[in-house]
Amino acid sequence: MSILHTVNKSAYERDTLESCVRLAAKGGSVLLIEDGVYSAMSGGIKSSVIENAKGNLSFYVLGPDIKARGLDEGRLIDGIKVVDYKGFVELTVNNDKVSAWL
Amino acid sequence: MSDAKKFMYINRKAPYGTVYAWESLEVVLIGAAFEQDVSVAFVDDGVYQLMKGQDTTEVGIKNFSPTYSALGDYDVNKIYIEKESLEARGLTLDDLQHLVWEDEDEDWAEKDSIRVVTSAELATLFDEHDVVLSF
Numbered sequence: 001m002s003i004l005h006t007v008n009k010s011a012y013e014r015d016t017l018e019s020c021v022r023l024a025a026k027g028g029s030v031l032l033i034e035d036g037v038y039s040a041m042s043g044g045i046k047s048s049v050i051e052n053a054k055g056n057l058s059f060y061v062l063g064p065d066i067k068a069r070g071l072d073e074g075r076l077i078d079g080i081k082v083v084d085y086k087g088f089v090e091l092t093v094n095n096d097k098v099s100a101w102l
Numbered sequence: 103m104s105d106a107k108k109f110m111y112i113n114r115k116a117p118y119g120t121v122y123a124w125e126s127l128e129v130v131l132i133g134a135a136f137e138q139d140v141s142v143a144f145v146d147d148g149v150y151q152l153m154k155g156q157d158t159t160e161v162g163i164k165n166f167s168p169t170y171s172a173l174g175d176y177d178v179n180k181i182y183i184e185k186e187s188l189e190a191r192g193l194t195l196d197d198l199q200h201l202v203w204e205d206e207d208e209d210w211a212e213k214d215s216i217r218v219v220t221s222a223e224l225a226t227l228f229d230e231h232d233v234v235l236s237f
Binding site for chain 2: 008042064071072
């Protein structure tokens with residue numbers, strides 16, 4: 001059973017992402033959306049949350065939310081894949097269920 | 103303006119995820135329109151409000167970031183960014199919009215509105231204001 005986890009809060013403001021990666025089973029996928037996309041950027045003190053978890057989990061980030069916030073795709077943490085809304089739908093159907101961390 | 107008070111607006115939220123950033127900007131502009139002495143601080147995720155190059159066309163939300171560049175025209179030219187918040191997020195001043203104002207006492211010379219300050223300096227600044235509003 002594989003789960004798609006969605007996280008919509010900044011790791012700099014809430015501990016949502018940290019709880020998600022602590023409680024997500026190996027092989028799961030995590031999609032960062034809305035303010036969750038800030039956590040995908042390299043060079044910050046919270047970048048380690050994804051750096052430490054990316055061996056066990058696949059990380060994705062929603063492109064339109066990156067653009068809206070003026071973030072540079074070239075400064076994403078290595079290994080994070082950018083998806084569009086179609087990619088969001090594909091992740092949803094390719095996993096058995098979706099868990100939205102609020 | 104003997105009845106003008108010193109207002110400090112503290113912005114701590116990222117834009118778009120919640121409505122705080124937009125609401126704060128409206129309140130700042132209203133305060134300035136009433137000729138109060140307005141300062142604005144960006145700390146924590148609030149520093150993201152000033153990111154350059156915001157493009158909300160694909161998310162269907164109004165991009166209000168160009169409005170920050172109008173603050174100078176409302177005599178809002180004391181804009182403080184907390185150094186510690188920028189650094190924690192791996193950001194530098196170059197990642198933010200360049201905000202300026204024109205000084206009418208110096209033949210409308212264009213001057214920077216943004217000052218990067220430490221937490222300790224901000225704490226002192228907050229103390230010096232009559233009203234502190236947090237968003």
